Amino acid sequence: MTFYEILFFYIIFWTAVVSPTPILNRRYTPKTNIFDLTIEKVTLSPDGFTRQLSTINGQYPGPTLEVNKGDRIVMRVNNQLGEPTGNLQRIFSNVLFVVRVSKRILQIEILAIHAHGMLQRGTPWFDGVPWMAQCVIPNNFEFTYNFTVPDQVGTHWYHAHETMQYVDGAFGALIIHDPDDPYKSEYDEEIIVMLNDYHHTNAQILLKQFLTPESQGVEAPPGSKCVDNAGLAKFEFVKDKKYRLRIINTSAFSAFFFSIDKHEMEVIEVEGLYTKRTKIHRLPINVAQRYSVIVTANQPTDNYIMRSEFQKKCMPDAASSLPIIKAIVHYEGAPDDSEPNDYPWSDSLTECVDLDQKTLQPLEVEKIPESTKKLKLDIAFHKNDTGVVKAFLNGSTYIPDINFPTLDKLFKHSPINETSANAYVFDKDGEVVDIYFINADDDEHPFHIHGYQFWVLGTGNGAKWHLESGLLMQLITLPDEILKMKPPKEWTELCELGER
Template sequence: MIYYKLFFQLSCIIVWTNLVLSSPIWDQKNQNLIKSRNYVPETKIFDLTLKRVTLAPDGFTRSLATINGQYPGPTIEVTKGDRIVMNINNKLGEPTAIHSHGMFQRGTPWFDGVAGQTQCLIPNDYKFTYDFAVPDQAGTYWYHSHAKTQYVDGVVGALIIHDPDDPYLNEYDEEILVILSDYHHVEAETLLKSFLSPASGGNEPVPDNGLINGKNNFNCSQAPRGSTCVDNAGLAKFEFVPNKRYRLRIINTSAFSAFFFSIDKHEMEVIEVEGSYTKRNKIHRLPINVAQRYSVIVTANQPVDNYVMRSEFQKTCMPDEAKKLSVVTAVVHYDGASENSTPISAPWKDFLEECIDLKHETLQPLYDEKLPEATKEMELTIAFHNNSKGVVIAFLNESSYEPDVNFPTLARIFAGQANSLPRSRNAFTFDKVGEVVDITFINTDEGDHPFHMHGHQFWVLGSGNGTKVDKGSLNTVDPIKRDTSTIPASGWTVFRFVPDNPGVFGIHCHMISGLLMQLIEFPEKIKKLEPPQAWVDLCNLQT
């Protein structure tokens, strides 16, 4: 059940074009943030063509939806204060949209890019430009298709925003990007059709493999008859120089799977989670759920040799079939070590509970922050059961989300037609200045759910088992602030956030787009903004 609508009508963030957009009401604030650092921002341009290509990341040949013909896609790398211009050329053969995951999009709500919420889809054989600034964000992010099943089929890439004021800048010598993913040999559209049928009984697809930076080996004896498969396709390889310190930026781009990440014989120190700096805490194994990101510092302080990097499926969160999956591996190669020697295999033995995030004691904010008091409380119940067609679907307070992809909620606001949205839009309006909201999610499902909030970070006040919140255990002193957090199976989580970003933003399980709610923030302020004509044209093209 955990997987429902993973593939269903995801969406994209479209971005604001200088030439057609008048100054948003936050532009002066953004400029002040930039000027306060004496930083001269640059405009970084990325030309991205989406197209299908035949590849074999693990030796099994299949068609992938790619960015510039590669998987994972090109890394977007900028500095805090810069402007990102993403020129999208859609050659996928179907509509698309690109979401910059974790970007606040202040003043540019039309570019948060969720079809049915903030935009219409980009047609096939059509070009569209996303153009937005990042004046006040730095950290580890990613971008991906938010349309249909495309991100599962390969439309993903890293988005890294460097920070000139990084408090840990002198604590590491180099950066290394590590992208984790589960991997299916069957195209996601086929999996979707099978899953969204009564015959599936709500049992989610199990991946065939996992990848690190788009590579792994696969036992081709398990490949279906008639397929093209090559054994020993090759593992990702990471170069270490003795005694150097490395900042590893780790991103889980999976469709479904949570992992434990580790490097044999090497400790890690967490320093960042999803744009928030943390106190340095040593760990051996890092739990990382779908759409989550971390930075860790690893020192190359072991004898010169080759070592195993591991991404272990958290199988407790998965169907029984997942027991067959092997540990996903890569090679850490020390300069001076033999190129051909077998990597040292010495996995850490620490016990970690599966299907939950790092404990608060390990994940603490670097800077003290006084939390605002909550002025509003909401409670939302997650459930799964059959619809009228006998298909298991997701419900939030007994309402299953149904988007209108041809007339997004944001477009309705501009048209003055958003006052009476149907219940199935799962829309909640916030229009009080200074409001602070606690959202309690009660998960009656037997699976965990990594929930992502668009347009914001939130404080994670606490989580636990059962359907009754232990309010006495909530942390309002030093909770971590992030944008993706795991709601435990048959458990609860409490988020606190400040709705101060006029626009329409989703909160959803990153494995289940159907398990989704919309935040409509300050609709009257939205109307004072002027969306670019290119954004308006997308919906005109639908008709």
């Protein structure tokens, strides 16, 4: 079995969660929501194959965190991923790193948790990105993320942000309900659908192979089996009810086309922003993207196929044999053991291209300001000095400073201009920046940006683990304003742990 065949194992993990949170139609008083999250390794069999996973509270995926707009989120994260046993050797950019904790060199499972989609305005130290926004959480240690969501709503997720830990299971949905949801009267229930390219091989093994110069095949772990009778995920519908499906792509690498046979979808939200209703049959969804769609159970009582198709042109050649992954939409009253017939939508969609931006219009008209600065970024992939293929932005591949996070450097007035930091400073209040990504090769390279909501001004033809390949840049906005902030003591102490 080749590396890529392991990378894209023949399953997507689907999660169905019917939201217990009522649709609010009254004035809401914000509250503090406390979530105790223990990150630990547990042996599970989510698809019938037994393996060790990095779990949150023993669950895969982790628990869904549900709050309301205006609430405070308190995540008390307890790292129990591993026990200290010797030297830590961690692979990133094909370099071996050593982390010092409590005057000893330990092999530990370090951790950081990122609330994906949260802007963290006023609380940048809680963004959860190691070596940039914080020092890591060591094993057998608890750290609390504490922030409010004053004006954010919608479909998000949270995940470990240290190397590939979330690929091994450390992730979950984060939903911010809106008391003023303009669509609240147009659906009866909510269902969360999480798409994930689940692997039978530990992600660190896959990452090591990915960053090996020869990039030859890696064998599946001993005893690897796919259990044929593991069954399909089932989503319960009641005829004539309307459902808001919150669809989240939590994959490491894979883009999908999502659809439900014979059921139209109406897009109403993209990553926390409401859109005008747009009817579609198939939804292209890339890594880390989130959409809300309304689906009406208006078909005859029966069983129907919910399907997720790999966008294979965005993937290595070995992905050509990957099948369509299916789940079942079961109408109440339909036979439990009836196999759904195939009624796939026949729309032709271009692979490796997002949902047509022209069809996605914000619900409230927005005026795009004129730009005051333009930044061009050339994307390139080529071998570094060790023979490993790395990603470069304007000729530089990102390498983290694992002893001195960028935000800590700012507070300590240390330089942040190392070429390998890929750091760009924006120090003018009100500046509007157009960023141009110029892709010189034939692959796709999804990007997302922390701390901002932005406008997509245009796309054109041109020529994934890519974060681990160095395809990353840091945007340092208004550093003088950052220096006026006071980070919490607990955050500062994380970095002090490594200095003892």
